[in-house]
Amino acid sequence: MSESTASLGANERYFDTLPPDAISDELLPEIEQLGLVDNCRQLAMEGWTVIENAATPEFNAAFRDKILQVGKGTGANMLLAKDALFAEAILNPKLLAMAEFSVGRGFLLSQVAASVRGKGAPSIGLHADNNWIPAPFPAHNMLLTACWACDEYTKAGGATLIVPGSNALRRHPDEVETAACAGAIPIECPAGSVAMWDGNLWHSNYPRTLDGERVVCHITYTRLLCRPVEDYEPWADDLIGTYGKKMSQLLGREDALFKRTGADYSKLTQTFNNAKR
Numbered sequence: 001m002s003e004s005t006a007s008l009g010a011n012e013r014y015f016d017t018l019p020p021d022a023i024s025d026e027l028l029p030e031i032e033q034l035g036l037v038d039n040c041r042q043l044a045m046e047g048w049t050v051i052e053n054a055a056t057p058e059f060n061a062a063f064r065d066k067i068l069q070v071g072k073g074t075g076a077n078m079l080l081a082k083d084a085l086f087a088e089a090i091l092n093p094k095l096l097a098m099a100e101f102s103v104g105r106g107f108l109l110s111q112v113a114a115s116v117r118g119k120g121a122p123s124i125g126l127h128a129d130n131n132w133i134p135a136p137f138p139a140h141n142m143l144l145t146a147c148w149a150c151d152e153y154t155k156a157g158g159a160t161l162i163v164p165g166s167n168a169l170r171r172h173p174d175e176v177e178t179a180a181c182a183g184a185i186p187i188e189c190p191a192g193s194v195a196m197w198d199g200n201l202w203h204s205n206y207p208r209t210l211d212g213e214r215v216v217c218h219i220t221y222t223r224l225l226c227r228p229v230e231d232y233e234p235w236a237d238d239l240i241g242t243y244g245k246k247m248s249q250l251l252g253r254e255d256a257l258f259k260r261t262g263a264d265y266s267k268l269t270q271t272f273n274n275a276k277r
């Protein structure tokens with residue numbers, strides 16, 4: 001713990017900003033306890049990482065069934081309020097810890113979507129998830145995408161593909177690069193893993209050549225300053241009533257910024273401090 005922050009009370013102001021690859025003093029014990037130190041390192045250096053066994057096999061099986069049911073065989077968006085399993089997934093302690101590391105304290109939920117890819121499903125196309133952020137991308141990550149792989153990820157099964165090193169370029173791929181996908185490799189991992197990457201990493205997926213379906217839940221967390229892709233405001237009171245303060249943070253109710261009820265200046269310092277961690 002640095003001397004400057006060790007003695008700070010909840011409402012005192014931070015003057016320093018942590019570097020993009022640093023784990024804050026407050027978060028480190030949790031990251032260590034959850035066994036995620038190497039994942040943080042890999043995400044910071046390489047732009048991606050995989051967390052295996054993110055939940056129990058029973059959760060994974062039930063989650064897969066639910067996605068197939070609500071996704072009607074293809075996929076869907078705006079899933080958070082559709083079933084408790086989606087809330088459980090986005091509140092998974094390992095995902096939350098990685099999100100705080102990657103997109104900062106006080107981060108928001110941006111999107112809960114799902115895809116179901118059968119045999120012959122084409123590639124989505126190479127892109128960086130910083131889709132509405134102009135290049136050069138900032139040094140600190142803005143978006144963390146966590147893909148809950150309900151099925152094993154293999155190249156033939158249509159796994160996510162990534163271009164190693166592309167995270168360091170801090171820009172979108174151009175037309176030629178998008179067509180070539182040069183240097184791409186598959187993320188290979190067992191069912192029940194969560195593959196995650198930052199907003200800078202160029203990625204796509206392989207066409208699926210196997211029978212059966214690849215079922216994935218795509219969860220995106222974002223830094224407080226980014227506008228979320230999805231708007232859960234109509235369901236927010238119920239979700240917060242059921243799941244509490246973390247859900248409230250994820251839905252943008254724990255910061256000082258203006259809402260329908262006005263701004264909460266008692267949270268101003270904490271909000272500004274969060275932006276630096």
Ligand SMILES: O=C(O)CCC(=O)C(=O)O
Nearest residue numbers: 129145159160204205218
């Ligand atoms: O479906 C995949 O494997 C990749 C998904 C993707 O591109 C994304 O969620 O941004």
